[in-house]
Amino acid sequence: MTSINSDLSVKIGTLELKNPVLTASGTFGYGSEFSSLIDINKLGGIVVKGISLRPRAGNPPPRIVETHCGMLNAIGLANIGLENFLKEKLPWLQSLSTAVIVNIYGHSIEEYAAVAAGLKGVEGVSAIEINISCPNVECGGMVFGTDPKTSARVTEAVLKESDKPVIVKLSPNVTDIRAIAISVEKAGAYAISLINTLTGMAIDVEKRVPKLANITGGLSGPAIRPVALYMVYQVVKAVKIPVIGIGGIMNYWDALEFLIAGARAIQVGTANFVEPDVSLDIIEGLKRFCMDREIISIDDIIGTLNEKVDPGGQGTRTN
Amino acid sequence: MIEQESEVIFNKKVADGTFLMGLRSYEISSGAKPGQFVMLRVRQSFDPLLRRPFSICGTREDDIFLILYRLVGRGTTILSHVGEGTKLSVTGPLGKGFDIPKPGRKSLLIAGGIGIAPLIFLARKIKMIDLIFMAGYGSLKEVIDLESAGLKVPDIRIATDDGTLGHKGLVTDLLESYMTMSGNEMFKVFSCGPLHMLKRIAAITINSGAECQVSLEASMACGLGACQSCAVKSSSDQGMVYYHVCRDGPVFPAKSIDWKSI
Ligand SMILES: Cc1cc2nc3c(=O)[nH]c(=O)nc-3n(C[C@H](O)[C@H](O)[C@H](O)COP(=O)(O)OP(=O)(O)OC[C@H]3O[C@@H](n4cnc5c(N)ncnc54)[C@H](O)[C@@H]3O)c2cc1C
Ligand SMILES: Cc1cc2nc3c(=O)[nH]c(=O)nc-3n(C[C@H](O)[C@H](O)[C@H](O)COP(=O)(O)O)c2cc1C
Ligand code: FES
Numbered sequence: 001m002t003s004i005n006s007d008l009s010v011k012i013g014t015l016e017l018k019n020p021v022l023t024a025s026g027t028f029g030y031g032s033e034f035s036s037l038i039d040i041n042k043l044g045g046i047v048v049k050g051i052s053l054r055p056r057a058g059n060p061p062p063r064i065v066e067t068h069c070g071m072l073n074a075i076g077l078a079n080i081g082l083e084n085f086l087k088e089k090l091p092w093l094q095s096l097s098t099a100v101i102v103n104i105y106g107h108s109i110e111e112y113a114a115v116a117a118g119l120k121g122v123e124g125v126s127a128i129e130i131n132i133s134c135p136n137v138e139c140g141g142m143v144f145g146t147d148p149k150t151s152a153r154v155t156e157a158v159l160k161e162s163d164k165p166v167i168v169k170l171s172p173n174v175t176d177i178r179a180i181a182i183s184v185e186k187a188g189a190y191a192i193s194l195i196n197t198l199t200g201m202a203i204d205v206e207k208r209v210p211k212l213a214n215i216t217g218g219l220s221g222p223a224i225r226p227v228a229l230y231m232v233y234q235v236v237k238a239v240k241i242p243v244i245g246i247g248g249i250m251n252y253w254d255a256l257e258f259l260i261a262g263a264r265a266i267q268v269g270t271a272n273f274v275e276p277d278v279s280l281d282i283i284e285g286l287k288r289f290c291m292d293r294e295i296i297s298i299d300d301i302i303g304t305l306n307e308k309v310d311p312g313g314q315g316t317r318t319n
Numbered sequence: 320m321i322e323q324e325s326e327v328i329f330n331k332k333v334a335d336g337t338f339l340m341g342l343r344s345y346e347i348s349s350g351a352k353p354g355q356f357v358m359l360r361v362r363q364s365f366d367p368l369l370r371r372p373f374s375i376c377g378t379r380e381d382d383i384f385l386i387l388y389r390l391v392g393r394g395t396t397i398l399s400h401v402g403e404g405t406k407l408s409v410t411g412p413l414g415k416g417f418d419i420p421k422p423g424r425k426s427l428l429i430a431g432g433i434g435i436a437p438l439i440f441l442a443r444k445i446k447m448i449d450l451i452f453m454a455g456y457g458s459l460k461e462v463i464d465l466e467s468a469g470l471k472v473p474d475i476r477i478a479t480d481d482g483t484l485g486h487k488g489l490v491t492d493l494l495e496s497y498m499t500m501s502g503n504e505m506f507k508v509f510s511c512g513p514l515h516m517l518k519r520i521a522a523i524t525i526n527s528g529a530e531c532q533v534s535l536e537a538s539m540a541c542g543l544g545a546c547q548s549c550a551v552k553s554s555s556d557q558g559m560v561y562y563h564v565c566r567d568g569p570v571f572p573a574k575s576i577d578w579k580s581i
Contacts, residue, residue: 029545033566036320037410037543049547057560060580062538064548069365071540078547078561222365250365273369273540274360276322276410 006290007297008283010044010264012191012242015127015165017044017099017265020298021255021283024246024269025050025103025129025169026075027220030089031096037276042283045099047267048089050131052104053111053118055081065202065211070224070248071270072200072217077105077134082118094124101167105131109150109157117161128164130154132184133171133196133218145171145196148183155187167244170194170235172224177231178238185239192235193244193267195228221270222248229257236262236303250278252285262303320413321346324406328383330399333467335460336390337433338399345382347411351375353441354416354534354570357386358542360408361397371395372539372565374437374511375412377468387468389433413542414569417532419444420507427497429490429520430454431512432461437534437570438511439468447473451497455490455512459483491519498527507531508573514581521573531573537564552580 008019023031025047031040040046058078065072080088085102093100102125106112112130119125132145132154144150155168168184170177172195181192197218202211210216228247236243245263249255250271258266271278290298321344328341347357358370371394373386390396401407417437420426426445428438435454442450442465452475456462462484465472476493477485486493494508510520511534524531537549544566553562554577562568562575 027541027546029541029543033541033543033545037322049545058547058550060552061550061561063550064538064540064546066367066369069368071368073540073546073548075547078550221368270368270540273546274365275408276541276543 004291004294004296006287006295008287008290010298010302012167012244012264013165015099019044019283019286020259020265021279021286022047022099022101022244022265022267023272023279024267025131027269027272030085030093031100032089032092034272034276038280041097043098043279044265044283045101045126047101047103047129048093049079050077050103050105051079051082051085051115052077052106053082053114055079055084060213062211062213065217067200067202067219068223070219070221072202072212072219073197074212074214074217076214082115086118086122090122090124099126100124101127101129103129103131103169104158105134107134109153112154113157113161116158120161120163125164127167127190128158128162129167129169129193130158131169131196133169133173143171143173145180146174148179151180152183152187155184155189159188165190167191167193169196171196172227172231173199178234181235181239185241189241191242191244192239193246194235195224195231195247198224198227220248222250224248225254229261232258232263233261233305249282250274252282252289255282255286256289256301259298259302260305262305264302320411322408322410325409327401327403327405327407329403330401333387334463337461337463338388338390339376339468340386340388340398340401341379341383342386342407342409343382344384344409347375347409348378348382348384351378351384351412351440352416353419353444354437355412355414356542356569357384357409357411358413358539359386359398361394361401363408367394367397369540370410370542371398372542374534375440376436377440377443377470379469385468387433387436387439387463410542414565415567417441417509417534417570420449422446422449424449425501425504425506426450427494427506427508428452429494429508429510429512431490431516432456434510434512434534435463436511438509439465439470441509442470442472450474451476453478453490453493455479455516456484457481489516491516491523494520494523498523510534517573518578518581521576521578525574532570533573533576534569535564535571535576536569539565541565552577
């Protein structure tokens with residue numbers, strides 16, 4: 001047995017996390033929903049549900065449907081709006097001793113900027129994560145995050161209004177994710193997180209209707225993990241700013257794939273629905289993995305991918 | 320509320336396509352109120368991925384709670400093959416239950432199909448003299464013998480679509496004929512079942528001014544009020560446009576729901 005106590009803390013620029021495990025926006029509410037089931041302060045941090053300037057009711061139901069090893073959601077970014085967030089949710093979040101990242105979105109560049117401005121000077125908010133997978137009302141509903149130029153403009157507008165580290169969360173529904181990543185890095189983004197959900201649909205064959213009232217939805221869960229991992233791998237190579245990996249992470253082994261590919265932290269999304277305490281299991285699993293291998297710091301794993309595949313076979317899971 | 324591995328004590332067929340399962344959990348069993356539900360993982364696998372919601376149908380001894388479920392798809396089919404002694408991951412008790420009625424006034428419990436599950440639990444909290452149980456099914460072979468779930472109800476009225484047992488027609492017909500017979504007597508309605516049935520019951524009770532609580536279903540991912548999957552439209556034009564069935568319900572006053580949207 002080893003006696004080293006591996007250090008799981010990581011830095012995303014100046015943002016210090018006690019471990020690299022965050023919960024993903026939209027899958028962990030405002031945190032308090034899970035507080036009777038898990039000790040939230042053990043997490044590296046939480047990313048709260050996307051906040052817009054005004055409350056939004058969201059899409060008509062049905063809003064979700066399960067698919068093989070995944071789910072489609074069309075929640076429609078339902079949220080309580082900035083003002084209610086500050087009044088009703090923030091005080092509890094401020095009492096936490098873990099990083100609180102506020103995910104924001106808008107339907108125009110001005111709305112993004114206004115939400116960022118509303119969070120300026122607010123204590124207890126460790127960083128802002130911009131969800132750029134949102135339809136741009138001024139551009140006929142084209143999604144901000146599918147175009148490098150508009151992605152950069154949103155990033156700049158938020159940076160101008162914000163006193164916090166700004167993370168830009170990328171949509172995978174693009175032809176070349178690197179172009180978007182490079183563009184938001186140039187615009188001054190502090191870090192990049194990816195991926196958001198992949199657009200998909202499901203049909204009720206008997207009734208011949210879409211299973212979601214919105215027709216399309218965003219695919220998440222273990223089904224998307226290989227796609228997410230490849231995109232993280234590509235973006236890590238394309239930019240110098242820190243990258244946070246998201247997509248289908250269900251256990252610490254999955255998390256390690258992203259860290260080895262170069263993600264400095266990871267977010268756990270859909271898995272929270274399956275096992276509400278999964279993030280704590282992932283943290284424990286990472287710790288055990290490091291200790292068993294006498295790895296002093298999780299930093300020593302990040303970005304250690306060796307691209308020469310061993311012809312003798314693939315490494316197998318040993319614990 | 321708790322998340323834990325609960326041992327399956329029994330899992331038996333009680334009617335065509337319908338199973339009753341007993342699971343051991345002191346925390347859930349001792350804390351459960353009629354109308355509340357659990358989220359259950361049918362097996363340790365990512366396919367099916369999500370937990371399935373089931374109403375708590377009753378409790379036994381100190382530490383066993385029951386669920387009554389109908390085979391409708393993959394998850395419930397897998398569940399029906401689960402053997403005694405298996406441990407399943409369960410989260411609960413979740414949501415808000417029925418308001419338990421005070422004695423002295425008639426309570427009409429109106430079930431459509433498997434919607435009977437939470438009403439069986441509620442019936443135990445009501446004096447038999449106050450209780451009228453109305454249950455609707457497709458046909459005789461689906462009829463659930465309440466005694467198999469440990470409940471004896473003196474006044475039970477059954478409707479089947481095909482007339483193989485009781486009234487031939489809808490369970491809402493039973494409600495309407497009760498109302499014509501009972502005159503001005505005050506009563507409360509508690510109902511669970513398919514949406515089109517609840518919609519009809521809501522219309523009848525709202526129209527007559529009778530108090531009515533319904534237990535709704537919606538597609539759920541978290542069951543904890545975090546993901547906003549389980550939206551149902553509220554009838555109020557102020558405040559919340561959508562309720563979340565898992566947290567604000569699953570039991571709602573019938574008049575608080577926008578039935579036009581359903
Ligand atoms: C609060 C609540 C309490 C419930 N209580 C009971 C109960 O006591 N007994 C019982 O038999 N059933 C109950 N249900 C319904 C039960 O959850 C679904 O029948 C079950 O999830 C179907 O799983 P499946 O994998 O077999 O079917 P699937 O193959 O997933 O789907 C088959 C059908 O079930 C519907 N369905 C799937 N998932 C859900 C879901 N999460 N919520 C509602 N409908 C769904 C689908 O729309 C589809 O029509 C309840 C649902 C809710 C929301
Ligand atoms: C129900 C649901 C709601 C979501 N809401 C948001 C949101 O408000 N903002 C956002 O940036 N991402 C949102 N996401 C995307 C997740 O944060 C995450 O990027 C995605 O689900 C992929 O990770 P996963 O496979 O681990 O779930 C949502 C995902 C789900 C399933
Ligand atoms: S199921 Fe997640 S909010 Fe209701």
